[in-house]
Amino acid sequence: MLSHISVQISIFSRRPAGISDDPSFGMPLLHTWSLAVEEQYYLIWPMIMLLAFHFSGTRHTEGFMRRRALWVLGAMFATSLALSIGTTKDHQSFAFFLLPARIWEFAIGGMVGLAGSIFYARLRRWAEVLAVAGLALIAYSVVALDHSTPFPGWAAIFPVLGTVFLIAGMTADEDGVVRRMLSFKPMVFIGLLSYSWYLWHWPLLSLYRIYNLGFQDVAANAVIIVLALVLAWLTYVLIENPIRIRRPGPFRSVRPTLFAGLGIALLTVSMGSGLKAWRDYQKTLEVNQPIVKARNDYAPLRGTCVFNANKPLGELPFEKCIHGSGKGVPKVLLWGDSHADHVMPALIEAYPDVAVYQLTMAGCPPVIGFELKIPPVSKFCTEFNRQVLLKIDELKKDGLTGVVISARWPIYLWRRAIAVAEEKPSLAGDPQKMAQARIEMQSSFDETLTMLERAGLRVLVLAPNPEMIYSPPLCIGMRRGEHCNVPRSIIEALVNDPTETLAEVVSRHSNVRLAQVMEFFCDAIASCDPHPLRRGTSCRWP
Template sequence: MPQDRADFRPDLEGLRGLAILLVVLFHAEVAGLAGGFVGVDVFFVLSGFFITGLLVREYANEGTVDVPAFYGRRALRLLPPLFLVLLATLAAVMWLWAPIDRAEIASSARAVALSWGNVAFASNAVDYFGSRENPLLHTWSLGVEEQFYLVWAPLVLVVALLAERRRAAVGGERDAGLAKGLLAGFAVLGVASLAGCIWLTRTAQPWAFFGTATRLWEFALGGALAVTIDRRAGAHAFGTVLQVAGLVAIGVAVATYDRITPYPGTAALLPALGAVALVLGGRVAPESVVSRALGARGLRWLGRLSYAWYLWHWPLVGLGAVLHPDLGVGGRLAWSAAALGLAWVTYTFVERSARDGQLARIPTHWLPGAALAASVGAALVAHGATRVAERQASRPDQRAFAAARDDRMRHECWASADRAAVGPCVFGDTSSRTTVVLFGDSHAEHWLGALDRVGRERGWRIALMVMGGCPVADMPEQGGTRAKRSSACARHREATIQRIIAMRPTAAVLSSWDHYVPMKGRPTPWQVSSDVWEQGLRRTYTRLAGAGIPIAVVRGTPRTWFDVPACLSRRAASLPFAGECTYDRAASLSEVAASAQTAAARGLRVRIVDMNDQICATPRCGVVRNGAIVFTDDNHLTASFSRSVAPVFGARLAAALGELGARLP
């Protein structure tokens, strides 16, 4: 939200510039800034501060808050740039995105136009950190912002009227009564919101992340500042200390948080309180070195463009990734820089027009109706695009690609950080007394199609035990890293190993994604070194093999580095820049991880089964084999392909486990 001019503070305009820079660099995946998404939390605190101050000043000057006029002014500031970007993005999607992906994006555009995008993302359980193919995903924060406006103006007005009634009854200063009433309201609302945020982060994380109710505490922090900050006094040095502490808090969050940090939860307190410290400290020490740094011309310029840049940067990065699937950090930064140019144009000709140009001349009483009409109009356009996209995806030449995107086994057997698998998780010949356990992460699960068929044909009962993102490697070294999810994974792994040992199955099949280990270079925050990986695998192999259970370990499968169904869909539609849907076998398989796996199994009752010749046996690999599309994305096998290689998989498993003395029919 653009900063209002009343009581203008250059340091806060610069803080907005710093926050948007963090978000953009995070989306560009710049090393060391994995927690840059916390810039949005800074924006929420600032919005609470600015909006509360605006409403309180209006009540002080006018004796009331014109809620419809407030809504109209907010709509005039936010909606013209939003709808410009929304419609431009929708046009690009309907032209350049894979036909099978257009309907979902257009549907989200419809929700965004109605200020409901965040709710739609939460309802669909979208993973913000793992669903970057949607160029409108970033608009969730606009939905939160707009819903915050709906709540905040009536809240301030009601509290003001109650405070005025109390003042009339018992006396006292008008402003003091209002401030106390608002602080009490913000405290109750903030505590309830934060409690819900912490609880939902554990039980329904998408609702905690995207929900307005679970973010109101951040706005409440800003609101509390707005009604108390002028009453604060302190030494210049104290203000500087606060500002430095605020920068450190935000910096620590940026440097130590990542995509597997349970968020927002308690983790969001650090950047939010950091923003509070910067706002308060800058008020106490307006001439401090931090205030001058934040008020520097470059950061202030970014702050003025922050709203438009936020809107434009993610769709352009998404466009770059569609046209060039191997887009790296440099490419994402280049597209973000192009978005900054569009942001300047949007700010100059749209945002400024809303503030003091042609758009600002629209009568205030027309604004709510005009905003509603524009929202409905944009939603109707998006609805029409959704229907067109659905027809495109249902064409005979596209159906197979759409089906591949969802071609996985249907079950409720996924364990997660907050719950065990629902079950029953038994496949194959469920009545057999020969039990084979399939244990690992999603790269173990994508062999379920094959093992289910093998079990039916050979008389094996298949017991599935999987947790997404949780490898079989026992790595206590991760406990001190930024992989916050490792503790939940460790609990699941330990419980599963104990369960397998207690079951005494005929054999166990283990598999994990290879890319927990970098193919080259240093590990990223969620990866480990090859030595740690080898030692972790060996610990797990030793425990299971030492319990007398024959172990077959499946080699990691290729990573194509591009979304396979989308590539095939674009290729079939003859879209611009639609390349060959092939990949280099050597670049797709991790020799580092394979070597560590071999070393971990050495000397144990463990055999390694390699199926990669069935996926690709040539230097250059296609993505359709045995009449089936091989991948659902860029690394998971489709259930159809997995089933197609079941005869070979079953024979190799039986041979490997037979060498270990497993009695398999």
């Protein structure tokens, strides 16, 4: 049962939290994935070694077994590291959360443990250099690696190798300076509490961030870290040490200990099931129905007609991305990024008798020749836009009359997003970046509109949507007040310049109109009428 739980934890941890949300936001037990992966390794390692020894004859000396284990660990290390590096870029959740791409870290730790005294005796003259290099690599990892670093992959080698060097150096020379430094009582004290500290710190940080609607408060986080250390000390004194040393009550012998562990596991599962049942019950209450519906309210064609900018394109879908009467002959094409997908329900509601064809790609502005420089890089955006233009030429012959263009324009122009739970590029808001992006965007967008004008198509460009600081359903569910509103001045600071950028280009084309969509919203508040807006932090049709 415990192994099943560990597998489920690691698989559940891979689920993305949302399109624009911090994946860790709202997951207080996310850190248990590492424990799950560790337990899975402990389950498979004995079986791997039994198989390795089974096919190697009957004479198993200690030296032979050590060498065989090192060979097996080395093979696991090389294979898993290659898998980690190969999958981090395009399948980061797999590379980060699941055992096959992380087992190399356990394997190299096992190799360090099995290296033997002769090996470390040979390293003695280099011991201090290795230990210092290990500390340097660990320090570098702490400072240099951040949320924008593709991880694990190549980046994980630095902290892992640093740990290997540090352990090897301190093992080879027990009287070295680094070992003596790390043997100071405060350092040992932190080491003794580190496991409990790890278990406490993330739930506390995550729960506070949920309460704070995703906002990161550095001062509060520092207080929480200290609180987690205090709780770790209490756990160590009141739970860990008594069980490990005095072995009270059911922990006096092996069998009662196993039954006690099973009972604790069953209690934990029961508590989790009870909390889930309570959450499901809350969803059924009439007062919460608008919020529940808003959290699960997606545009109808999102799963089919919003492409991933980092996955290779096939042939563009046709009939399944058309809504309205006369499905075979679309009259209007909706072209843009995932924000254009938000527009589709409004078009369906406003023009039920008009066939509207949706072609959208997340993170890809509908602008020919505009090179996207904001991470994550959209590898297939250029190819997608090229295919859309070819499709427009094809559809024009069959009766296509207009194109609706929509995108999250401020982000492509290096404006800094206001949503608290959204990752922001470090250079977002830089005046030089914004000025350069404005020039490039206007030039490329002018070329795009010229192509559509030559095709004889009418074009409607939607100006930027207002955006929210907090996720409206989450904020309304937890605050239910004016706290969720966003002053119009903040919205205008975000969208006014991008709107002017678009307006200057639109004014050069007689067949193009710019729609100021911001005026249709309730002064950018999170609840209108009083139905909350759809999931996410961008205002959309209520």
